[in-house]
Amino acid sequence: xxxxxxxxxxxxxxxxxVLAVAPCHGYGISQALVTAGLQPIKxxxxxxxxxxxxxxxxxxxQWEQSxxxxxxxxxxxxxxxxxxxxxxxxxxxAFITAAQAVGRAN
Amino acid sequence: MDVQTWPTGDQKWxxxxxxxxxxxxxxxxxLEARERELLDAVREAGLPAAELFGDAAVLATEDxxxxxxxxxxxxxxxxxxxxxxxxxxxGTLVSFAxxxxxxxxxxSGWSVDVDVAPALVAAGVVVVAVGxxxxxxxxxxxNPVAMVRVLVAVGAIAAGAIASAATVGPDQVAASDVxxxxxxxxxxxxxxxxLVAASRMPQQTLREDWDDAEWLRRFRGGLRxxxxxxxxxxxxxxxxxxxxxxGAPSAFAEFGHPLVLARELAxxxxxxxxxxxxxxxxxxxxxxLLIAAVILGLGSWEALTIPVAALLLLSAVIxxxxxxxxxxxxxxx
Numbered sequence: 052x053x054x055x056x057x058x059x060x061x062x063x064x065x066x067x068x069v070l071a072v073a074p075c076h077g078y079g080i081s082q083a084l085v086t087a088g089l090q091p092i093k094x095x096x097x098x099x100x101x102x103x104x105x106x107x108x109x110x111x112x113q114w115e116q117s118x119x120x121x122x123x124x125x126x127x128x129x130x131x132x133x134x135x136x137x138x139x140x141x142x143x144x145a146f147i148t149a150a151q152a153v154g155r156a157n
Numbered sequence: 158m159d160v161q162t163w164p165t166g167d168q169k170w171x172x173x174x175x176x177x178x179x180x181x182x183x184x185x186x187x188l189e190a191r192e193r194e195l196l197d198a199v200r201e202a203g204l205p206a207a208e209l210f211g212d213a214a215v216l217a218t219e220d221x222x223x224x225x226x227x228x229x230x231x232x233x234x235x236x237x238x239x240x241x242x243x244x245x246x247x248g249t250l251v252s253f254a255x256x257x258x259x260x261x262x263x264x265s266g267w268s269v270d271v272d273v274a275p276a277l278v279a280a281g282v283v284v285v286a287v288g289x290x291x292x293x294x295x296x297x298x299x300n301p302v303a304m305v306r307v308l309v310a311v312g313a314i315a316a317g318a319i320a321s322a323a324t325v326g327p328d329q330v331a332a333s334d335v336x337x338x339x340x341x342x343x344x345x346x347x348x349x350x351x352l353v354a355a356s357r358m359p360q361q362t363l364r365e366d367w368d369d370a371e372w373l374r375r376f377r378g379g380l381r382x383x384x385x386x387x388x389x390x391x392x393x394x395x396x397x398x399x400x401x402x403x404g405a406p407s408a409f410a411e412f413g414h415p416l417v418l419a420r421e422l423a424x425x426x427x428x429x430x431x432x433x434x435x436x437x438x439x440x441x442x443x444x445x446l447l448i449a450a451v452i453l454g455l456g457s458w459e460a461l462t463i464p465v466a467a468l469l470l471l472s473a474v475i476x477x478x479x480x481x482x483x484x485x486x487x488x489x490x
Contacts (some may be wrong), residue, residue: 059200077396078403095399095413102425114392124396 055090062092062100063109064143067128067136070110074127077101101126109135158192167199167206170213174413176219182230185360191220219479228363231416234297238361243351249286250348258341265460273329274322281318282442284311299378299416353480363414369401372408372415384432430485441476445469 058065069075069083079091080101104110109132115125128136163171178188198205208214233242235349257279263271288311295304367375372396379392397412405411412418423429449469451457456464 085364093413094397094405094411095418098396098400098418099421099425102422106427119401120397122395123399124392128321134413152456 053127055083058084058089058092059096061143062096063104064098064136065089066100066104067132067139070126070128071133071136074125076125080126083088107131107135111113158189158196163196163206170206173268174213174217174468175215179219180233181221182225182227182233183215183221184224184226184229187224187226191224202253221444227417227420228414231414231420232361232363233430238298240355240358240361242291243358244355245290245294246287247348247351247353247355249290250283250351251345253283253286254341254344254348254350257344258337260457261337261340261459264457265337267338268334269340271335272327273325273331274327276331277318277322277325281322284318287311288314293417294377295333297382298489299375299382299419301378335378363417365409365414367407367415369408372412373397376408376412376415376419379416380423383420383423383429385419385423385426385429388481389426389428427485434480434483434485438480441480442473443470445476449473451487 065084066080069080072083075083077094077097081094081097085091088130101110101112105112105126108124108129111129112126114122116122160168160171160175173191174195181190188337195210199209202209232238255311292304292307292311295301295307376397377390380393381387385393393427397408400411401408401465408415446469449466452462452469453466457464
C-alpha cells in the first residue's frame with residue numbers, strides 16, 4: 052500500500068486534525084498536510100471528503116470575505132467533529148499499536 | 158473470465174455471484190481480478206466456493222461496497238454516454254411496440270386496418286418518449302442547454318404530428334387488412350436493433366480533454382442534474398474556482414471528471430438526497446397510476462382492462478413500499 056493510499060484512507064481524520072488547530076479553507080488544509088510531510092492531496096479527494104464531513108455535522112463551512120480577493124469558503128470543526136476526531140484518533144492509535152505488535156512479533 | 162474456468166460444482170455459485178454484482182458499478186477489471194482471487198483460493202483450499210466463501214449474494218454485496226467506484230457509476234449510468242442512452246431508447250421502443258401489438262391483437266385480431274390519424278398520433282407519442290429519454294440523458298450529463306433544444310425539437314415534431322392527424326381526419330385508412338405478425342415485427346425491430354447496437358458498442362471511457370470553462374459548466378450542470386440546490390451548486394463552483402486560483406494546473410488534473418466530482422458532492426448533500434428520493438418515488442408511483450387511470454378511462458384493453466390496471470396499481474404500491482424503506486431521512490450515511 053502506498054503512502055498516498057494510507058493518506059486517502061485516513062483523510063477524514065487528517066482533515067479533522069488540521070481543523071482542530073484552526074479554521075481553514077480547502078487549499079489551506081491541503082497545504083497543511085504537505086507541510087506536515089504528507090503528499091499533496093488532489094481536490095478530487097479533498098472536496099468530497101469535506102462535503103461528507105459537513106453532511107455528518109463534523110465541520111461547518113462559512114464564506115469569509117477576503118480583503119485582497121474573492122470570498123473564501125472556510126471550514127471549522129464543530130463539537131460533533133471534535134468527538135468524531137477523538138474516536139478516529141483512538142481507532143487509529145489502536146490500529147498502529149496492534150500493527151506494531153505484529154511487526155515486533157515477527 | 159469464462160465461467161467454464163471454474164470447477165463444475167462452483168459454476169452455479171459464480172453465476173449467482175455475477176448476477177448479484179452486475180450493474181453495481183464495479184469496474185470490469187476489478188471484477189476480473191476479484192474473480193481470479195476467488196478462483197485461486199478455491200483451488201488452493203480444494204473446497205467448494207459455497208463452503209469457502211458462504212452465500213454468493215452476501216459476498217457480492219460486500220465486494221460491491223469495496224470495489225464499486227463513482228467513475229464506473231458515471232460511465233455506465235444515464236448521461237454516461239451514447240451507449241446507455243441507446244439502450245434506454247431501445248427499451249422504450251420495444252415496450253411501446255409490444256403494447257401496440259398487444260392492443261392490435263386484442264382489439265382487431267390477426268389483421269388490422271391502419272388509420273392515418275391514430276398512426277400519426279402514435280408516432281408523435283413515440284417521438285416524445287424517445288426525446289424524453291435523450292433529453293434526460295443530456296440533463297444527467299450536465300448539459301441542460303442541449304436538453305432544452307432536444308425537448309423543443311421533439312415538442313415541435315409531436316405538435317406537427319398531432320396537427321397533421323387533425324387535418325387528415327378520422328376516416329382515412331393508410332392500409333387495410335394488414336396482418337399483425339409482420340406489422341408487429343416491423344414495429345419491434347427498431348427497438349431490438351437499438352438494443353443490439355448498444356450491446357455491441359465498446360465500453361464508454363470517460364472524457365479527459367477539458368478546458369476549464371467547459372469543465373466548470375459541466376460540473377455545475379452535473380450538480381443541478383443530481384438535484385443539488387442552486388445556491389449550494391453555486392457555492393461548490395465558487396469553491397472550485399477559488400482552489401483553481403490557488404495554483405491548480407487545470408480543473409481536470411486537480412478534480413478529475415466533472416460529473417464524478419458532482420456526483421460525489423451530490424451524494425453528500427442532504428437536500429439533494431431527499432429531492433432525488435421524492436422525484437424517484439413520485440415518478441415511480443405516479444407514472445403507473447396515470448397509465449392505469451387512462452386505461453380505465455378509455456377501456457382500451459377491453460377484457461384485460463381491469464387486470465392490466467390492477468398490475469399497474471400493484472407496481473405503484475411496490476414502488477411506495479420499496480421507496481419508503483429507502484427514505485433518506487431514516488437512513489444513516
